[in-house]
Every structure is written in C-alpha cells, then in structure tokens.
Amino acid sequence: MDANNEARLLLRFYKDVEENIDTVLQKFEDYKKNNLNDCLLKIKHNHIWLDISDSKKEYWSPHLHLELEEKSENETHIRGLFGPEPTLWTFFMFLHFIIAGVFVIFTGIAYSNHVLKSPIQMNLVVMGLMVIIWFLLYFIAKQIRFRGHEQMNDLEKVFLEIIAA
Structure with a gap:
C-alpha cells in the first residue's frame, strides 16, 4: 500500500484469510496474552483495535481498526482502517x-x-x-499522517505477524 500517493487521509485495506473467524480471533487473543509490550490490543466481538504502545505513542501515532467478516465457512474477510487517534x-x-x-x-x-x-x-x-x-x-x-507512516508500517507488520501465526 503506497500511502504517499493517495489523497485520502484514512487508509483502508482488505485481506482474505483462509481460516474461520473464531480461529483468527483466537490468534489475536493469544497475541494479546503473550506480547504485552509491542502494541495495545482491544477486541470486541468482530472488531479489533491495534494501537502503538504508550511508551512510543505520540500525538500523530496512528491506530489500526480491523473488522472481521465471515466470507464463507472457512474464510474470513478482514477490513482494515488506519486512522489517527479518535480524540x-x-x-x-x-x-x-x-x-x-x-x-x-x-x-x-x-x-x-x-x-x-x-x-x-x-x-x-x-x-x-x-x-x-x-x-x-x-x-x-x-x-500528521506522514509523521505516523513508520508507526503505521509497524502496526501493519504486527497485524501480518499475528495472521501468519
């Protein structure tokens, strides 16, 4: 995803995973229990929020919101949205x-x-x-988005790491 050539301020992406929603959610739950320092993770139903850890957080730090949707019995569609802090x-x-x-x-x-x-x-x-x-x-x-680009890449790396586990 090339964020520098887009006019949008909020960056979206979509990813299909060959696992059901429960398996994907369990991967995020396992990551939440084992990796406390990398990033903050909040899970509510089929919504997941990844935030930069408090020690690295700045006012421009992005967060990643993931929404899991059932595409088929063994496939999950993930909608991702990078954005600034809600405040x-x-x-x-x-x-x-x-x-x-x-x-x-x-x-x-x-x-x-x-x-x-x-x-x-x-x-x-x-x-x-x-x-x-x-x-x-x-x-x-x-x-602000440009300054948070590196942290956005870090969040994407964590997301891909969790999915690959």
Missing part, C-alpha cells in the same frame, strides 16, 4: 465544522449586505480566510 480526529472534525459554519454565516451576511447595497469586502475577506484555513487543516492532517 485528534474528533478535534479536526470540530475545527472543520466551525470553519464551515463561519463560512456559511459570512456568506449569508455578505448576501444580505449585497442586497442592501452595503460593502461586502470584509465578509469576503473572512470567507477567503476560512477557505485558506480549511486547506491549512488538510495539509496539517497530511503532515
């Missing part, structure tokens, strides 16, 4: 909604001022700043 993701979404809200409000104000033949330059300046800040947030998110 960081929530903060970024909050900022996006605030920026979009300010943009919409000033668009309405600019339209009202235009109808009333009042100056709209200040409204356009604020709207332009919101667009610039929106792009800035996108590039900050890309930078």
Whole structure:
C-alpha cells in the first residue's frame, strides 16, 4: 500500500484469510496474552483495535481498526482502517465544522449586505480566510499522517505477524 500517493487521509485495506473467524480471533487473543509490550490490543466481538504502545505513542501515532467478516465457512474477510487517534480526529472534525459554519454565516451576511447595497469586502475577506484555513487543516492532517507512516508500517507488520501465526 503506497500511502504517499493517495489523497485520502484514512487508509483502508482488505485481506482474505483462509481460516474461520473464531480461529483468527483466537490468534489475536493469544497475541494479546503473550506480547504485552509491542502494541495495545482491544477486541470486541468482530472488531479489533491495534494501537502503538504508550511508551512510543505520540500525538500523530496512528491506530489500526480491523473488522472481521465471515466470507464463507472457512474464510474470513478482514477490513482494515488506519486512522489517527479518535480524540485528534474528533478535534479536526470540530475545527472543520466551525470553519464551515463561519463560512456559511459570512456568506449569508455578505448576501444580505449585497442586497442592501452595503460593502461586502470584509465578509469576503473572512470567507477567503476560512477557505485558506480549511486547506491549512488538510495539509496539517497530511503532515500528521506522514509523521505516523513508520508507526503505521509497524502496526501493519504486527497485524501480518499475528495472521501468519
């Protein structure tokens, strides 16, 4: 998977394993019991979360969410999603909604001022700043993903190691 040439901020992958769901889940349970220092593992039904250990965790550290689906009686389809920490993701979404809200409000104000033949330059300046800040947030998110790329590879390596066991 080449993460550097994609426009998406969240990276997805799919993998089919020639084992049933219970066997795959047992592999993750065994890893959770035996390897406490490599990464943090949470399992809930058919969902598995792999996180970087606390000693190596930074604000840009990714996590891996795996969803196991039964493809056939002896085959499991795994959906993987790399993403930022949920709190960081929530903060970024909050900022996006605030920026979009300010943009919409000033668009309405600019339209009202235009109808009333009042100056709209200040409204356009604020709207332009919101667009610039929106792009800035996108590039900050890309930078965070770039900084976490090595840890993302580490999580993928652990995932493949568990599946191969």
